Amino acid sequence: MPTVKNFLFPALLFFFVFSLVAQVSAQTIESNQISATISPEQPGPQEKVTISLVSFAINLDRSSITWTLDGKKSLSGAGEKKFSFTTGVVGETSRVSVSIVSPSGEVIPKSFSITPEELTLIWEAPDSYTPPFYKGKALPSSQGSIKIVAMPNIKSGGVITKPENLLYKWRRNDKAAQDASGFGKNTFSIRNSITDIFEKIEVTVTSADGSISALSGITISIVNPQVAFYENRPLEGVYYESVLPGNFVLDNEEIKINAEPYYFSSTNKNKLDFAFSWLVGGKETVSDKSDPSAISLRIERGASGSSNISLSVKNAKKILQEATANLTVKFGTI
Template sequence: MKKTLTIITILATLFIGTLAYAQSDNSMFVRSSPEAPGAFEETTLSLVSYSFNLDTSEISWTLDGKLALSGAGKKSFTFTTKGVGSASTVNIKIITSGGEEIDRRVTIRPANVDLLWQATDSYVPPFYKGKVMPASETKFKVVAFSDIRTSSGTRPPNSSLNFTWKRNYEPVSGTNGLGRNSLSFKNSYMDEEEPVSVMVSTLDGGGAGQRQITLKMFNPEIIFYERHPLDGLRWHTALNNGFSLSSDETTIVAEPYFFTENDLENEKFKISWQMNNQSLQVDKKWELTVRPGASGGQATLKVVMNNLVKLFQSAESAVRIRF
């Protein structure tokens, strides 16, 4: 999940201070690919101008004080960034065909930004040790962890960092500002994926980093377990691959995974039990006690769960029972 990202600061110096030239200068800028290069990552800087011809201009690129590339029409320059917090400085000198001079200086200082997320209202049983997966209309909390340096090299606390969040590539109103390193929201039933990104920057503008993740929705699941009269619920063994009755009766529990927890006891959360496609009436919502038939054989037990409060939260599962 971790990725090292960088900041780009662009400073311009004009050698001919005429108004016409200033307008020309402002229409020339530098692009970086990737936009946020990581530490020790190959990075290409490219010049773009809408006011003069770069192809006929003499362009030189200096990396950390050493001339790295020069010539007519050298509009791009590729180099490898340094480690986290270590700045690479690229000076660009342009002499147009008309003799005008333009300087650009680009400073790239890598920074770490991580995003960790949690599905805050998805249900899993108490014994579950894995990642809690989100279903449609799940509530999320995303937290940003950053390692950023100011222009002086110090590492500011979160309270001194500005956080700008985007969800589905759009700014999220009311969530941005100093120290706001977390984002909470509810997934829309229309979105199977949720791209979430954050830009973290220092107050002095000397450091910034960004990170994007894509949150994917999962289908809820049903797992069958046995409730043993002495051991209680046998969480360590799922029955979904089928099982044989080893006693006069066996109680089977249908455990929901990744449904919205607060909806499980809602009257609009429906659960139905079927044996060989015949509906069953159960005394307890989540479990059924089965007994072997006189002649033996096998049967298929099926459970269907539907959360009518959430449009796309449903699941079904079946288990084969051998008598």
């Protein structure tokens, strides 16, 4: 019997120590053991925001979770791991707090302050050619230039911060653009490479003290140049209101056709940058000497049939800027 007592005492002591350690361990869960994700990471004004909780330390599904927005309880219940709300105007801070009561009764608080800022990116293709009176946007083609401008609306202490007092960090296709970044550098000019079919641009704008930041991004597609045909009327000039269809019926004995290249890198189609090669009925044809982008057709009286017109336009300075277009002109009684 004495031998049994000697074994029993250490066993009881071990159980007591183990229980004590287990209780102490259960009480060491801290706020940093519960992570949170905010989506979007840098929300704008009047935008829906969702905060999600994740933890490997406690079972959040069995925890009682209470969310408070600007001092008012907004959501409470078991397993309420997500909370959504809408931000206010630019510079208005929303304060969110959450209280998590674990299954063991432990209370873990967390808090968030979210201040929406506004950052808009606009862009243009300054050397992309479009014809007169074109109402659309000039688009960039391969080897074309693009200019991006960041327009921040950031408030500090209720006062809008001047763009020149902000730090701009630009990224192009997921790579930092160090030379374009810096204080007051709210414009970013690039030239598209031969291989890229789009340009992914991002910029992070930060206040001088780093307390306020905003992020914005844009993806710009690179297009292929195009050519469109227009009728050049004797009294009205080029009729830009309507593109000639692929099959065109000629009602008169003569017509002058103008070709307009779209999205080539040139601000003037009559520059030596462009080379126009016309084919009529499969044969090379001389264009209008004063305007290589135009061609005149004359039909003999009483003739009928059709004529196929083909045009190739190339940019002599940009090897990948090329476009072709075809037109079938029908005349007489067919």
